Amino acid sequence: MEKGIRLTIEAEEEIKKSDVQEEIIQELINLNKLFICKEDVEGILHKKTTGTSAQIQVEVRQATFLPIAKEHAADINVMHTRDVTGKSRGRGELEDFVSYFRNRYEKLARLLRSNSKFASADLKDIKRYVNEKVRVIVTISDKRETQKGNTLFELEDLTGTFKAVVSSNKFSKEKEQVFEKSKEVLLDDVVAISGRVLEPYIIVDDIEWPDLPVLRERKLIEEDLAIAYISDLHFGSRYFLDHYLESFIDWLHGRGEERELASKVKYIVVAGDIVDGIGVYPNQEKELVVKDIYKQYQMFDDFLERIPDYISVIMAPGNHDAVRRGEPMPAIPKDLVKSEIVRVGNPSCVAIEGLKHLIYHGTSMDSLIAALPNASYNHPEKVMVEYLKRRHLSPIYGGNLIIPEKVDYFVIEDEPDVLHSGHVHKNGYALYRGTLVINSGTFQDRTEYQIKQGHVPTPGVVPVYEAKYGRLKSIDFKIS
Numbered sequence: 001m002e003k004g005i006r007l008t009i010e011a012e013e014e015i016k017k018s019d020v021q022e023e024i025i026q027e028l029i030n031l032n033k034l035f036i037c038k039e040d041v042e043g044i045l046h047k048k049t050t051g052t053s054a055q056i057q058v059e060v061r062q063a064t065f066l067p068i069a070k071e072h073a074a075d076i077n078v079m080h081t082r083d084v085t086g087k088s089r090g091r092g093e094l095e096d097f098v099s100y101f102r103n104r105y106e107k108l109a110r111l112l113r114s115n116s117k118f119a120s121a122d123l124k125d126i127k128r129y130v131n132e133k134v135r136v137i138v139t140i141s142d143k144r145e146t147q148k149g150n151t152l153f154e155l156e157d158l159t160g161t162f163k164a165v166v167s168s169n170k171f172s173k174e175k176e177q178v179f180e181k182s183k184e185v186l187l188d189d190v191v192a193i194s195g196r197v198l199e200p201y202i203i204v205d206d207i208e209w210p211d212l213p214v215l216r217e218r219k220l221i222e223e224d225l226a227i228a229y230i231s232d233l234h235f236g237s238r239y240f241l242d243h244y245l246e247s248f249i250d251w252l253h254g255r256g257e258e259r260e261l262a263s264k265v266k267y268i269v270v271a272g273d274i275v276d277g278i279g280v281y282p283n284q285e286k287e288l289v290v291k292d293i294y295k296q297y298q299m300f301d302d303f304l305e306r307i308p309d310y311i312s313v314i315m316a317p318g319n320h321d322a323v324r325r326g327e328p329m330p331a332i333p334k335d336l337v338k339s340e341i342v343r344v345g346n347p348s349c350v351a352i353e354g355l356k357h358l359i360y361h362g363t364s365m366d367s368l369i370a371a372l373p374n375a376s377y378n379h380p381e382k383v384m385v386e387y388l389k390r391r392h393l394s395p396i397y398g399g400n401l402i403i404p405e406k407v408d409y410f411v412i413e414d415e416p417d418v419l420h421s422g423h424v425h426k427n428g429y430a431l432y433r434g435t436l437v438i439n440s441g442t443f444q445d446r447t448e449y450q451i452k453q454g455h456v457p458t459p460g461v462v463p464v465y466e467a468k469y470g471r472l473k474s475i476d477f478k479i480s
């Protein structure tokens, strides 16, 4: 950075001496975005203030941005068995659906079995337990309210079917609790139901989801590095906020506040909706400024080109990206995004510095928000906790388009250290039983559709995680 910058500041009112320092900084910001840190303004070499005009020469210290992250090699390990990329076999035939549901049931039933010391019964044997207490592990194939206001479940396992009733009669605290729980049960949920068999029903005493273990500590890492989480850039959309993304790029180069944190950023994880796409919804072309899909991805390549080369980028697709429409989705191919980055599917599991990241765009959040009594677009982190509780990323089958594969890639088989989603364009964070839950918002402005829906997004806010200390900071690029 050159020394001795000369500035002329003009103001509407008379400039006071005390205003000059602030004016200099503001002027430097206006003149040159490369230089905006107060601590870099060394001192005033020369100053002449006359009424509403001031001629100033300031000395500027050499910018000192020494990224810690540059000194470390990247440590990224993609868990390929948990990613559909390169191995999709689903053709949408009956046998694919059967093996998908069987695999889902078996994986979740294994978790539910390991959660309890009580043995579970098969539905084919249920009539042997009349008047006795049983625990069964079942898929909820139907749920409805009876005329008396009770909840009736149709149950199914790999051996048979049965019915279960949850009483709405709140004659004890326990009964009241189980009735509240029954409101949270979704179609296709795999749960353990405990209760007494009174033919033709099980009268339900308790409902359990597979969930995460209660006592689980958050995992931290050795290295003093940081991970930035972004999603829903929507390149090509007329609502894309390029100036917010510019600020983010500047920040990564050490220009702005929180430079120490910026110097630690070694990884950027992108959870889908890289581009706005084409033909994603009717009349979308009216909302596009770039109507060529290759050009939309070229904009993302240009962005990647401009971030520091020691930062590793891990990218998963979302429902706007140009891979297949149904989930699970394979990684975005090289003919679309040409840069050397780590491409993974949606969903996918990636260990970063040994921290297990579960990346899922979040398409199924729409159906969960519609079905769960207390869920809303304002708190995506709470919906993501529901994924963890159910150990499944797309609990309601058919809520969004699923392509049945031989295995169910949506089952959360092992406990993630970080669950990262986007899709709802709203930042939200939680710590749930040792898992850090992050929804990383968007770089797209509020759309007409969102205005109609009353949905208020939070663009330009990037969560950055210092995993050595377990510190998550939200950096707002609207104001920097």
Ligand SMILES: [Fe+2]
Binding pocket: 232, 234, 273, 318, 320, 423, 424, 425
């Ligand atoms: Fe999006």
Ligand SMILES: [Fe+2]
Binding pocket: 273, 318, 319, 320, 361, 363, 422, 423, 424
């Ligand atoms: Fe999306």
